[in-house]
Amino acid sequence: MMTAFYRALLRLYPASFRADYSAELGRTFEENVRDRGRVGAAFAAIADVVPNAIAVHWEILVQDLRYTARTLNASRGFALAAILVTALGVGANTATFSVADFVLVRPLPFKQPDRLVRLCEGPREGGGWGCMNQLSPANYRDVAEATRSFEGWGAFTGGDVNLVSSGEPVRSAAVQVTAQVFPILGVSPLIGRVFDSTSVADAASVVLSHGLWQSQFGGDDRILGTTLQLDGTPYVVIGVMPPTFRFPSENVALWRPLTLREEDFLNRENTYLDGVGRLKNGVNFEQGRTELATVFDRLARDHPETNAETGFSYFRQRDYVFPRNRLMLLGLCGASLCMLLLTCANLANLLLARAAGRERELAVRAALGAGRERLVRQMLTESIALAIMGGAAGVLAAALAVPLLSSLVPSSTLPMASEPRVDLRVFAIAAVFSGLTGLGFGLLPALRVGGQTGFVALREGARGGGRRQRLRTVLVGIEVAVSVMLLVLSGLLIRAVWRVQSVNPGFAADNVLTVRTALPSPKYDEPARRADFYNRVLTNVRALPGVEQAAYTSGLPMVLTGGIAGVVVPGHEARPGRREGVSIRFVSSQFFDALRVPVRSGRDVEDTDTRDRALVAVVSESFAQRYWPNADPIGKTFQIRNQNRTVVGVVGDIKVRGLERTNEPQVYAPANQQPDSLGNLYISKDLLIRSSRQGMTLLPAIREIVKQVDPEQPLSNVRTMASVVGDQTADRSAQLRILVALAVLALLLAGVGIHGLLAFTVAQRSREIGVRLALGAEPSLIARMIVSEAMRMAVLGVVPGILGAYAAARAMSALLFGVRPEDPLTISAAAFLCLATAVLGCLRPAIRAARVDPMSALRTE
Numbered sequence: 001m002m003t004a005f006y007r008a009l010l011r012l013y014p015a016s017f018r019a020d021y022s023a024e025l026g027r028t029f030e031e032n033v034r035d036r037g038r039v040g041a042a043f044a045a046i047a048d049v050v051p052n053a054i055a056v057h058w059e060i061l062v063q064d065l066r067y068t069a070r071t072l073n074a075s076r077g078f079a080l081a082a083i084l085v086t087a088l089g090v091g092a093n094t095a096t097f098s099v100a101d102f103v104l105v106r107p108l109p110f111k112q113p114d115r116l117v118r119l120c121e122g123p124r125e126g127g128g129w130g131c132m133n134q135l136s137p138a139n140y141r142d143v144a145e146a147t148r149s150f151e152g153w154g155a156f157t158g159g160d161v162n163l164v165s166s167g168e169p170v171r172s173a174a175v176q177v178t179a180q181v182f183p184i185l186g187v188s189p190l191i192g193r194v195f196d197s198t199s200v201a202d203a204a205s206v207v208l209s210h211g212l213w214q215s216q217f218g219g220d221d222r223i224l225g226t227t228l229q230l231d232g233t234p235y236v237v238i239g240v241m242p243p244t245f246r247f248p249s250e251n252v253a254l255w256r257p258l259t260l261r262e263e264d265f266l267n268r269e270n271t272y273l274d275g276v277g278r279l280k281n282g283v284n285f286e287q288g289r290t291e292l293a294t295v296f297d298r299l300a301r302d303h304p305e306t307n308a309e310t311g312f313s314y315f316r317q318r319d320y321v322f323p324r325n326r327l328m329l330l331g332l333c334g335a336s337l338c339m340l341l342l343t344c345a346n347l348a349n350l351l352l353a354r355a356a357g358r359e360r361e362l363a364v365r366a367a368l369g370a371g372r373e374r375l376v377r378q379m380l381t382e383s384i385a386l387a388i389m390g391g392a393a394g395v396l397a398a399a400l401a402v403p404l405l406s407s408l409v410p411s412s413t414l415p416m417a418s419e420p421r422v423d424l425r426v427f428a429i430a431a432v433f434s435g436l437t438g439l440g441f442g443l444l445p446a447l448r449v450g451g452q453t454g455f456v457a458l459r460e461g462a463r464g465g466g467r468r469q470r471l472r473t474v475l476v477g478i479e480v481a482v483s484v485m486l487l488v489l490s491g492l493l494i495r496a497v498w499r500v501q502s503v504n505p506g507f508a509a510d511n512v513l514t515v516r517t518a519l520p521s522p523k524y525d526e527p528a529r530r531a532d533f534y535n536r537v538l539t540n541v542r543a544l545p546g547v548e549q550a551a552y553t554s555g556l557p558m559v560l561t562g563g564i565a566g567v568v569v570p571g572h573e574a575r576p577g578r579r580e581g582v583s584i585r586f587v588s589s590q591f592f593d594a595l596r597v598p599v600r601s602g603r604d605v606e607d608t609d610t611r612d613r614a615l616v617a618v619v620s621e622s623f624a625q626r627y628w629p630n631a632d633p634i635g636k637t638f639q640i641r642n643q644n645r646t647v648v649g650v651v652g653d654i655k656v657r658g659l660e661r662t663n664e665p666q667v668y669a670p671a672n673q674q675p676d677s678l679g680n681l682y683i684s685k686d687l688l689i690r691s692s693r694q695g696m697t698l699l700p701a702i703r704e705i706v707k708q709v710d711p712e713q714p715l716s717n718v719r720t721m722a723s724v725v726g727d728q729t730a731d732r733s734a735q736l737r738i739l740v741a742l743a744v745l746a747l748l749l750a751g752v753g754i755h756g757l758l759a760f761t762v763a764q765r766s767r768e769i770g771v772r773l774a775l776g777a778e779p780s781l782i783a784r785m786i787v788s789e790a791m792r793m794a795v796l797g798v799v800p801g802i803l804g805a806y807a808a809a810r811a812m813s814a815l816l817f818g819v820r821p822e823d824p825l826t827i828s829a830a831a832f833l834c835l836a837t838a839v840l841g842c843l844r845p846a847i848r849a850a851r852v853d854p855m856s857a858l859r860t861e
Contacts, residue, residue, distance in 0.1 A: 003030075006045055012053035014060060015373040064381040071382065075354070079386065081752075082350050086390020088745055089343025090433045091397030096336040096738075098398065098426040099405045100329045106425075108318060109244040111186025112278075117288060119143065119153075119275035122313035124300065135273040137264040139310070142299060143275065149283045149291045154181035155258065155273040156248060162520045163254075164229035164712050165216060171518060171716030172212065173251045174230070176258035182207075184278045185247060192224045192239030195257045202257050206235040210243040212253040230256070231520030232712070248274065268306040276317070289314055328731065331812050332405075335486055335742050342482040344437055345475045346749050349756060351383055352472055384439060391434030398422055398430065405738065473793055479750040480797025480834055481804065486743035487830035488805035489812070493736050495826060496817040500729050506654035507557065508596035509721035513695030514556055516717035517706055518685045527611065527674050533709060534588060534671060534684060535607075540705040542590075546693035551591035552671055552684040557654045558724055563681045564664060568639040569627045582623060583656045583664045584640060586684050588671045592618075592651055594690045595721070602634045602649030609670035616670065618649035623665035640667060641682075643675060659728045660817055688721070695720055732815070747837050750797075754790055754841035762786065762849045769852045779850035786849050790842035791835070798831050805830070 006029045010022055032041040072079040107113050120134045135143075135155065144153040156177040163172045179197035188194075190210065195202045206228060208217075217223050226237045235256065246252060264270075279288055292312055299307045399422045517537070524530045534552050541550045555562045562585040589607045592599060600621060609616055617640075624633040624647075633647045645667075657663045671684045691698060699718060706713050762769070769782055809821030819826075 005042065009045055009049050012049055013056055014377075017056055060377070061381070064378050065385065067378065068382045068385050072385075078350065078354055082347060082386045083390045083393060085343050085346045085350070085749065086387055086434070086437055087393035087397055088749070089340040089437060090391045090394025090430055091401065092339045092394075092742060093336040093433050094394055094398035094422070094426055094430045095401035095405055096329075096332050097429050098402055098422060100333050101425060101429075103326075103329055109187070109246075110317070113318060114316070115279040116185070116317035117150075117277050117279060117285070118315055118317055119277060119292070120313050121271055122311045124296075124309055124311035134271045135275050136268045136271045137260050137273060138266075138268045139271075139299060139307070140273050140275055141260070141265060143292065143295055146295045146298075147277075147288075147291050149280060149288045150277040151280050152180050152184055153275055153277045154178045154184045155260075155275055156181055157258065157272050157274065158248075160518060160716070161230045161254075161256075162232070162518065162712065162714055163216070164232075169712050169714040170216070171516070171714045172253040174254050174256060175248065175252050176256045178258050178260070181247075181276060184276055186278075187241065187245050189239035190242045191221065192237070194239055195255075202238070203259055204233070204235055205238040205257060206230065207239040207241060207255045208237060209241055209245070209253050209255075213240045229712070230254075232523035233520075248276075268303060268310075285316065327812060327814055331489075331808075331815070332738060334808065335489065335739055338482045338485055339742050339746060340433060340437070342479050342746050342749055345478045345482075346753050347383075347386075347437060349472055349475045349479075349753055351379075352475075380439070387434045387437050387439070390437070391430055394434070395422060395427065395430045398426065405734075473796070476750070476753045476793045477796035477800075479746075479753045480794050480838070481801035482797075483743070483746040483750040483837075484798050484801025484830050484834050485805040485808060486739065486746045487833055488802065488827055489808055490736070490739045490743040491826035491830055492809055492816055492819050492821065492823060493732070493739060495819045495823065496815060497729055497732050497736055499817050499819065500659050500732065503655065503659040505557065505659060505725055506597060506652050507721075509725045511690055511692070511695065512594060512721035513689045513691065513698060514717070514719055514721060514724070515687045515689070515699070515702055515715050516685055517687060517713055517715060519683060519713070524683075527672075527676060530674065530683065531610075531672050533713075536709045537687065537705055538588060540708075541687070541689060541702060544691075544698060544701055546691040547689055547698070548692060549590040549594040549688075549690045551594045551688050552588040553591055553686050553688065554586045554671075554682050554684045556686050556688075556721070556724060557595075557656050558658050558728060559686075560681070561656050561664070562666070565640050565667075567627075567667070570637065572627055581664055582640070582667050584667045584669065584682070586671045586674050586682055587668050588684065591668070591688070594688045595654075597654060598652045600650045600652065601632075602647070604649060605668060605670045607672070610672045613673075615643055615645045615673055616648045617645040618651055618668040619647055620651055620653045620666040622653050623667060624650050626665055640669075641675065645669065659725075686717070747833060750834065751837040751841040754793060754838050755844065758786055758790060758842050758845035759848070761789070762845045762852075766852055769849055773852060782852075783846040783850040786846040787839065787842050790838045790846075794835050794838035798834055801834070802827055802831065 003026070006026065007022075010018055010025060013021075029041060029045055032044055035041075036044060108116070110116060121136075121139065134157070137155075140153070140155050147153070154177065156175050158173075158175055160171055161174045163170050177195070179195040179202070182194040189207065192207070194207055195205065208223070213219060213223060217226075223237050223240065227234050228237065229235075241255075277288075279285065292314055296307075296310065296312050300310065402422060517533075519530055519533060524533065538550050538552065541547060554560075562583040564581040565584050566581050587605055589605050591597075592604050599618075602618070605616075605618055617638075619633065627633075627638070628636055633650055636647045637644055638647070639645075651666075651668070653663065654666060655661075655663050656666060674683065687702075689695065689698060689702070696718075699715075703715055706715060772782060773779070805827070806821050809816065813821060
């Protein structure tokens with residue numbers, strides 16, 4: 001038994017060492033057993049064998065590394081190619097997975113973040129409103145009181161504020177939160193405290209973000225107790241949150257208390273809250289969903305007039321990423337894995353070709369006594385060394401690429417204070433990819449070489465077997481298939497982006513500058529005071545040189561829907577606003593001229609449309625077609641927001657929800673006819689200026705005009721309408737650029753693989769080609785033979801590549817914007833590019849084959 005134990009222990013040594021010394025070591029062990037006993041001999045053997053085995057392995061590793069350095073230095077072209085190929089695969093995957101890890105996996109900076117959930121309203125059946133429809137205060141209260149699966153619920157709502165302190169007034173992103181939100185998130189303030197639901201004084205308090213504390217107050221520790229002016233109302237600073245705290249999104253600068261009054265619970269259709277909750281210990285996510293379903297079913301029964309169609313949208317805080325962003329990231333991860341597969345296939349081909357070229361050298365070493373294990377170990381050392389160097393280059397490439405991929409991070413919904421970067425997690429990913437590439441795809445060539453050690457390999461002109469040739473052909477076919485997949489997907493997404501960009505937004509975005517001057521409450525609660533501000537600013541802005549038109553609106557198209565409201569039209573059945581609502585905006589005169597929105601009939605909004613005159617509205621063509629399809633809408637009346645308005649004009653439709661989404665019909669009411677009590681969503685705030693000059697050159701003059709009207713009014717959200725439209729496809733374009741780059745690299749690697757295999761084939765078959773030529777074969781026939789071989793390999797990869805691309809395209813159909821996954825034009829173009837690449841890759845080997853000298857080839861053999 002002890003002999004078996006010692007034989008097992010000796011397996012820690014390399015096979016060559018065991019072959020030379022195992023007998024002698026065995027006799028020594030038997031002597032120790034007689035002298036020390038079994039236990040003593042066993043411990044002594046372990047103490048002797050383990051360190052010595054490590055030393056022997058280290059000595060062999062040093063020898064292999066020195067030999068690897070010499071051989072790679074002698075074949076620098078091969079080494080550089082292998083390192084670059086590995087760097088491409090490792091770098092692409094490391095960069096992509098670092099971003100995906102940041103967005104989809106990395107724990108959020110809250111206490112036990114896996115138990116945090118979000119809640120808002122959604123439809124009872126079918127599709128989803130997402131969190132575009134938030135909770136009403138009444139529904140939120142009922143959920144908080146009725147559920148037992150949750151430790152607690154908090155509510156919050158967004159709303160920027162004008163911050164006035166010792167410096168220039170600024171517009172800051174703010175959130176109103178109930179006192180329960182901070183305890184639910186489980187994050188303590190850096191200094192000070194958070195809101196207390198029992199403190200009446202906290203109604204006028206504010207908690208600052210670390211970034212605002214640093215930028216506006218220089219990180220002054222004496223900030224606690226300081227009074228700030230937020231929208232003209234004094235607030236006392238009671239706390240500062242740590243740098244890592246961002247809630248509900250990255251750009252929030254401060255938090256104010258949200259106090260719900262009794263009158264807030266009267267209207268269940270007034271949805272403006274988001275809910276955040278924490279599951280109790282031992283309660284899983286689905287149990288919470290089941291209880292919420294029961295609560296919303298009861299609300300539908302108890303309040304059918306408002307909740308008959310109201311369901312809920314419930315998800316983990318970690319999962320609050322828009323589906324399109326998630327799908328884009330997963331699509332890029334898939335493309336990167338394809339790139340890794342392509343890299344591995346190419347590297348395996350390179351290693352097989354190198355191994356075939358070294359058969360004679362390895363056979364000589366085997367004849368001189370090197371065992372198969374020793375040869376395999378040497379080859380693996382080379383492949384792993386190449387993988388390590390390629391992996392290091394890949395990490396460097398990933399570090400450069402990650403900032404470019406940051407455009408795919410949905411910062412508007414992700415409560416993270418940092419950006420994706422190359423850290424220890426990413427290094428671990430890179431190590432895994434490098435190990436898979438070097439070990440996994442270096443092992444097969446090494447084992448094949450280890451088995452080819454017979455004396456036949458020493459013979460002059462020994463040729464590689466057909467089995468190895470078939471393996472390399474399959475590897476090239478895999479490269480072509482991956483290239484086709486990436487090309488097809490890139491082509492489909494390119495066509496989708498073209499389709500989106502060709503959508504007519506309904507307005508002209510060129511030469512239009514937008515500036516936000518959000519008027520604070522209660523300072524501008526009176527409509528007359530708001531109207532005075534608008535009129536004074538517009539009068540002075542319109543007088544600036546180069547300004548053609550200037551107008552105010554309550555929301556920019558594609559940025560705000562304008563607010564969705566239900567309408568009551570005489571002769572039509574009233575329907576809930578959620579099912580058949582319209583977008584409503586309050587605009588000043590020149591709005592349609594500034595955006596070049598065509599007036600189809602009637603007139604534009606005018607400055608004389610004031611509160612003391614009849615309430616009027618301009619409607620879109622889709623609105624007129626919905627309610628008066630066979631009649632002239634001018635002069636017709638309807639009710640919206642409890643006001644009766646008369647249609648005075650019809651204009652073209654605008655893509656208010658963006659280029660890709662279905663858009664509601666639109667209603668435009670005069671800004672000078674705003675009702676007394678109006679939510680911030682409907683108050684005019686965005687100034688549009690069309691000019692013949694470069695828009696940004698007007699900004700200093702606009703700033704001075706606003707300062708003269710109200711010194712405490714800041715400017716914010718300065719941008720052009722062209723950038724607003726461009727943002728509609730910005731994330732698509734970022735993904736597309738990456739995917740196209742991967743596809744081009746894949747195509748080049750496939751071309752290199754085909755070229756390398758055919759060049760190797762010509763070299764291996766030079767005697768056969770020489771015989772053919774000597775027997776009278778035409779050089780052109782030889783060239784066609786090589787070209788046909790390339791076409792066969794290309795077709796071998798094109799067909800499965802098309803099938804794989806179709807399956808992937810179906811999974812990504814939400815990104816294709818009406819482009820069919822089986823689009824024949826895209827598939828044909830991708831197949832043609834791959835076949836053309838195959839032709840280009842085989843030209844040089846084909847020409848070389850046609851120029852083989854028969855006599856030289858026969859003499860060489």
